[in-house]
Amino acid sequence: MTEQLSIPTPAGSFDAIAAGPEDGRPVLLLHGFPEAAIVWEHQVAVLGARGFRAVAPDQRGYSPGVRPGQVADYGMDELVGDVLAMADELGWDRFDLVGHDWGGAVAWWTASAHPGRLRRLAVVSTPHPGALAKALRTDEDQRLRSQYMRDWHDSGTERRMLADNAQALRRMFEWKVPSSRVDEYVRRLSEPGALTAALNWYRAGRPSGQIDKIEVPTLYVWSTEDVAFGSTAALDTENWVTGPYTFQMLEDITHWIPEQTPEVLTTLLLEHLG
Template structure:
């Protein structure tokens, strides 16, 4: 694999730490991490994707990058998070790219694919289904309601920060059961910086503002869901395809938990490669 490079890229008023890998003239693929992670979550996936000819661009997103950490919930609405990614494409001189997102990164990718399909060659969404499918499950499915109780806690004042950072951030570390401790250390190094966890939780606190207004997606789309995901249940996963009008594939990973990029990097890389190559044919 070509060397992995971490660089800083300025988009508007913010500067993002961006991990790049793969051939410089490769097919551009943008990788968007979720909560409470950084772009380091993609490291296990990078070698296989780079070997397939992908040029990989993985930003540590708004609130997580020290140079992109504005104060206030209004700075973390999904349209602004999506605009960051579109701005990143502009800086790299890309009219469009293949998008891959996990967890909250998937929600941002859904927003971009729904509102700016001209900038998206394909979408691979991991764990989080189309927000309309997730919203339906949150209203109608008892299992999803139970799985999502943590969201109300995360949206409440600064009590979530105190709880997650207690005992030298042990509760935050415990979220990552089964993940390589080295990657967890990297995530926590960022999330324990002053103001970082509040900024990351601001994504949850702003989620009602435009989150449920994402159109059906017409770009070629793969949705990857894992059966042992503690946060996302089957009901929303199976309804996801109702909100995709373009070519669609549902990939179910049996026995895999929520942290798909770290737990099943080869299977995820294969799903991404199949979507990227299929979208070019």
């Protein structure tokens, strides 16, 4: 079972789900687009039952209490700052960090900029940003896969995604996520300003500065049927980690790993974090 949590920070209050003893080993789990903290419901519950203190927040723009109006408010510096602010409020000097999709990108940047805060890092689907940038320069397949990131800068994207009972949003999940869960994501993103805030993550532009190689012990989980991230960047990610590194490739699984194969992913996380 998970509990509801509110995490106050200088930017506003983040909604979150949590499980496990207050003094358990802390784990923060970051969701991606177009989802919410509940993508981690299974993992949070199991981690909590195993004695971890697992917390998964609705990130900036997804939590109604942290939904600023300017595109610039969704840059990577702000997103990484949210991670540290939440950890500080929770009283965590060091913690394990897990991320999927956009949450994975935030996790990579956090590990690069603040390695001393993290015990271990686990990233699902999203390759290291350095590996992805290289693939975008050298691999036509990855450029085609990533075209949507540029398309979503268009001001008509919200209208198209929510038209016809949000059919475009629903199709993104490739019928691999339970329909009741998809309904909940659509309900949340249909709130005034919510989808614009989520899309502002894409519109905020590239992070300032270069990302470093990662010295934190890292698990990277990638699936062969991921429509967004191809094998070029996935296989190159190991060259961007100098610390202990584990790569797990899941065959015949789509981008939606946490919900399509929750037990498999949870087992991998327990092995890595334990």
